[in-house]
Amino acid sequence: MAATIKTGTGKATAAASWLGRLHGSATEAKQRAAVDKAERAAATTILHPNEVHGEYDAGRTLTTTLGGVQRAITADDLAAFRHNVRTVQKSFKAGIRARQVLDLSLPTDRERARDEIRMAVPAGATNGKVRFITNAGPNSDVTRHHVLVEFLSYGAAASAGRDSAKKMANWLRKEPLKFDCDCGRHRYWFRYISTIGGFNAGRAENGFPKIRNPSLHGVACKHVLRVMAEIESSGAILGFLTKLLERARASGDAKASVRHAQSDAEALAAKQASRARDVKTSTDRAKEREAIRAKKALADAAKPVKPPKRTAASTRRAESAAATLAKQFGMTPEQVMALLAAQKKE
Ligand SMILES: [Zn+2]
Incomplete structure (x- = not known):
């Protein structure tokens, strides 16, 4: 018993240290964004949109890993890049929803989200923009990451009185939403995809990821995936959004902001850390439902079939049927019943 309590406290402590202080977290996120912006401005090996379009000077000797080996970019590569850009833009025409972020993610990112990211807590919200804090993975040089989610239908949800604030939050x-994360995976693999797909909530990135992700595969890092799983199914996140909408409804211009109290945020982080949150695609879910159905069908089939119970009414019905048959075939009702019983045994 004592050990259970100790484990619980340990998890709560770990979750609180991952979360850190909420006060100052917005400033930390801004500082990281400023560093990111400055490094991007100083980068000299960016493949610009006009170069992807074909105006590429081979003298720049930029490289790509398209095909698996790092080598100089050719005109054929540029054509392949343009093809990949078109494919991405076609699949994101109608924006992206939390469910789609999970569905379109790479299995490796989902695995990492499930195994390594134990908490995703909203720190605060201003209108439709909600700042989440997640813990960082075990190999990271920071303890937490900042994920920004912009809910694109906030204005509509805050203004339309067709339902309760809770139902509108749901x-x-x-x-559809937009998102951003301050980690390296988002920065080098996915920010270009979210920018050209129209669902980037942070700094836009128009440099083609020619080294890290020339095939433009995947859509979100493990931090964003954990946040999306919480947005989709967590009662606490629903409560947070409901509070935001309640405030927006009470204001004259549908504007509102909410700050998560440190103690509430720590309690939520501890709760999340103590249980696993599914980070599953719709296909995974459908397969699971199918497996449960198949298992139940098998169990039903294996059950022995019970003979129907004899009631007074059913006995009376049988006797009267026997009497009718007996009259028809010149037998006594007892003979008919004995004949039926013998047939059943066979
Ligand atoms: Zn990330």
């Missing part, structure tokens, strides 16, 4: 979390 609607809002399933609507």
Whole structure:
């Protein structure tokens, strides 16, 4: 018993240290964004949009890993890049929802989200923009990451009085959104995809990821995936969005902001850390439902079939049927019943 309590406390402590202080977290996120912006401005090996389009000077000797080996970029590569850009833009025409972020993610990112990212807590919200804090993975040089989610239907949810604030919050979390994360995976692999797909909530990135992700595969890092799983299914996130919408409804211009109290945020982080959150695609879920159905069908088939119970009414019905048959075939009702019983045994 004592050991259980100790484990619980340990998890709560770990979750609190991952979360850190909420006060100052917005400033930390801004500082990281400023460093990111400055490094991007100083980068000299960016493949610009006009170069992807074909105006590429081979003298720049930029390289790509398209095909698996790092080598100089050719005109054929540029054509392949343009093809990949078109494919991405076609699949994101109608924006992206939390469910789609999970569905379109790479299995490796989902695995990492499930195994390594134990908490995703909203720190605060201003109108439709909600700042989440997640813990960092075990090999990271920071303890936490900042994920920004912009709910695109916030204005509509805050203004339309067709339903309660809670019901509108539940609607809002399933609507299209934009996101950003301050980790390296988002920065080098996915920010270009979210920018050209139209769902980037942070700094836009128009440099083609020719080294890290020339095939433009995947859509979100493990931090964003954990946040999306929480947005989709967590009651606490629903409560947070409901509070935001309640405030927005009470204001004259649908504007509102909410700050998560440190103690509430720590309690939520501890709760999340103590249980696993599914980070599953729709296909995974459908397969699971199918497996449960198949298992139940098998169990039903294996059950022995019970003979129907004899009631007074059923006995009376049988006797009267026997009497009718007996009259027809010139037998006594007892003879008919004995004949039926013998047939059943066979
Ligand atoms: Zn990330």
